[in-house]
Every structure is written in structure tokens, then in C-alpha cells.
Amino acid sequence: MRIAATMLALLLLGAAPAWSSPIAGPSIEERADILRTQLKGHADYHAHLARELTTVAEAEKAQHDIRIAKIFMDMAEREASKSEGEQ
Amino acid sequence: MKHARLLLSLTLALTAGCAAKISLPLNDPQLGEAREAIKQARQADAEQCAPALQAKAVASLYWAAHEITEEEYHPDENASLIANAVRYARQAEAKAKKMCWRLEGVHFAFDSAELTPDSRTTLDDAVAKLKKARHIRVEIAAHTDSIGTEDYNLKLSERRAKAVFDYFVTHGIDGSRLTVKGYGESQPVASNDTKEGRALNRRVELRVQQ
Numbered sequence: 001m002r003i004a005a006t007m008l009a010l011l012l013l014g015a016a017p018a019w020s021s022p023i024a025g026p027s028i029e030e031r032a033d034i035l036r037t038q039l040k041g042h043a044d045y046h047a048h049l050a051r052e053l054t055t056v057a058e059a060e061k062a063q064h065d066i067r068i069a070k071i072f073m074d075m076a077e078r079e080a081s082k083s084e085g086e087q
Numbered sequence: 088m089k090h091a092r093l094l095l096s097l098t099l100a101l102t103a104g105c106a107a108k109i110s111l112p113l114n115d116p117q118l119g120e121a122r123e124a125i126k127q128a129r130q131a132d133a134e135q136c137a138p139a140l141q142a143k144a145v146a147s148l149y150w151a152a153h154e155i156t157e158e159e160y161h162p163d164e165n166a167s168l169i170a171n172a173v174r175y176a177r178q179a180e181a182k183a184k185k186m187c188w189r190l191e192g193v194h195f196a197f198d199s200a201e202l203t204p205d206s207r208t209t210l211d212d213a214v215a216k217l218k219k220a221r222h223i224r225v226e227i228a229a230h231t232d233s234i235g236t237e238d239y240n241l242k243l244s245e246r247r248a249k250a251v252f253d254y255f256v257t258h259g260i261d262g263s264r265l266t267v268k269g270y271g272e273s274q275p276v277a278s279n280d281t282k283e284g285r286a287l288n289r290r291v292e293l294r295v296q297q
Contacts, residue, residue, distance in 0.1 A: 045138035052146030068153060075149070 028061045028069050035080050042083045050079035111152040121148050121169050124176035130276045133179035136187035140179035147172035188293040200246035214258045226266045226294040227251050232285035233272040245269030251291055
């Protein structure tokens with residue numbers, strides 16, 4: 001029964017909106033800030049694309065489409081990881 | 088225990104659902120013009136020579152592709168995103184062609200850094216251009232296709248870039264205006280899966296330094 005209660009709690013936590021969960025991880029804004037700081041001074045294609053995708057993620061978040069905002073933020077972070085710095 | 092198993096299955100199913108990724112319908116016919124413009128810009132090496140504009144074009148394409156998947160899709164509104172992608176890609180292509188001169192017609196003997204005699208016309212044109220534009224510095228950037236190992240291709244491209252450098256210097260260009268870089272197969276401008284794509288990828292460019 002105790003296991004069942006734990007499962008239920010986890011289930012409810014998972015179903016809650018991301019912004020209301022204490023274990024949801026950083027917000028789109030926080031991730032965007034980290035990415036922009038990390039890419040400061042980078043001028044290659046991947047860095048530019050990462051910044052552009054971050055802007056899309058922020059716009060989607062502003063329209064309350066958190067799921068899509070996260071997907072674009074994931075794409076932005078993948079591009080950022082390919083950036084080799086200044087050119 | 089039975090309940091616990093049921094809840095576990097439900098939890099895993101929901102977790103899997105949250106982790107699902109969307110796939111963008113990049114091949115949708117509505118995106119055809121934008122796709123083609125981005126491809127043309129890429130073949131002009133816009134990722135290297137006009138990276139900011141090319142990134143704007145690609146991000147606009149991705150965004151437009153996502154909008155197509157929306158339940159309440161508005162083609163009219165999405166048209167402006169698609170138009171942006173086309174506009175940025177064309178600007179990227181134009182800038183890339185201005186900033187990076189593809190030395191069309193420069194060839195090397197197979198698996199070698201020896202310039203073939205027919206390369207002279209193109210190289211002489213480049214020498215004339217460099218003599219005219221005395222204030223600019225350029226990087227000689229050589230590229231290969233992906234046939235062969237990465238390491239081998241990198242070294243081959245370095246030797247090929249150096250061969251072009253030597254040609255320029257012996258024809259009166261001040262070596263201090265030139266830098267040399269071999270990129271191997273790392274910066275393709277087309278698919279390496281086709282003969283035509285590989286031919287585009289084997290190239291030498293002069294990149295005007297800002």
C-alpha cells in the first residue's frame with residue numbers, strides 16, 4: 001500500500017504543470033540565460049542558430065505553449081553544444 | 088500489489104509521453120521554396136560565410152514547420168514565417184557569394200595536392216582580383232568530400248590549401264595577406280551520398296577576412 005501511495009504521489013507530481021513542480025528543473029528563461037551566457041562571443045553558425053531557436057522557444061512560452069517551448073529549447077541546446085566559438 | 092503494478096505502468100506510460108519529441112514536417116510542400124532557398128545558400132557556404140543570416144533562415148523554417156502541426160493552424164499567419172525564411176536565405180546566399188569566392192575550376196590530381204594545368208585560368212583570375220583589391224586579406228580554405236578517413240582528408244586539404252597559397256605568392260601576392268586552412272570533410276555544403284554532392288564538397292574558397 002505504501003508503494004501504491006508513493007506511485008500515486010509521483011504520478012500527481014508528473015501530471016502537474018512544469019512551473020508548479022519543485023523538481024521540474026530550470027525554466028525556459030533560466031535555460032535561455034545560461035545558453036546566452038555560454039555562447040557569449042561565439043559567432044559561428046551553430047551559435048547563431050542556437051540563439052535563434054532560443055528566441056522561438058521564448059515566443060512559444062509567451063503564448064503558453066510550454067511543451068513546444070521546451071522542444072525548441074532542447075534544439076537550441078543541441079546546437080549550442082556544436083558551437084566551436086569565435087570565428 | 089496489483090494496484091502498485093497498475094500505477095507503475097501508468098506512471099511509466101505518462102513519463103514516456105512527456106519525453107516524446109515532435110518531428111517537424113520539414114518536407115511539407117508549403118515549405119518547398121524556403122527549403123530550396125536554404126539549400127542554395129548552404130551550397131554557397133552561407134553557414135561559414137553568412138552564419139547569422141543562414142541561422143535566421145533555418146530557425147524560421149523550423150518554426151514554420153512546427154506551426155503546420157498546430158491544431159489551430161493559420162496558413163496566412165505562417166506565410167510570413169515562410170517568407171522570412173526565404174528572404175533570410177537569399178540574403179545569406181548573396182552575402183556568402185560576396186564574402187567567399189569559390190574557386191570554380193581549381194582541380195587537383197587524384198589523391199594529391201598537385202594543381203592540374205586547367206586550374207591556372209581560375210587561379211590567375213583570383214590573382215588579378217587580389218591585386219585589384221589590395222586592402223583585403225583572405226583565408227584560403229580547402230575542403231574534401233567524405234571519401235577516406237577524416238584525418239587523411241584533413242591533411243590532404245591542408246596540402247591543397249598550401250598549394251594554392253604557393254601559387255598566389257609566386258604570382259606576386261604578398262603572403263602576409265593570406266592565411267591557409269584545410270577543413271577536410273568537416274564543412275560539407277551538400278550531401279556526400281551522391282556524386283554531384285561530393286563534387287560540390289571538394290572545393291577551394293577564398294574567405295574575405297573582416
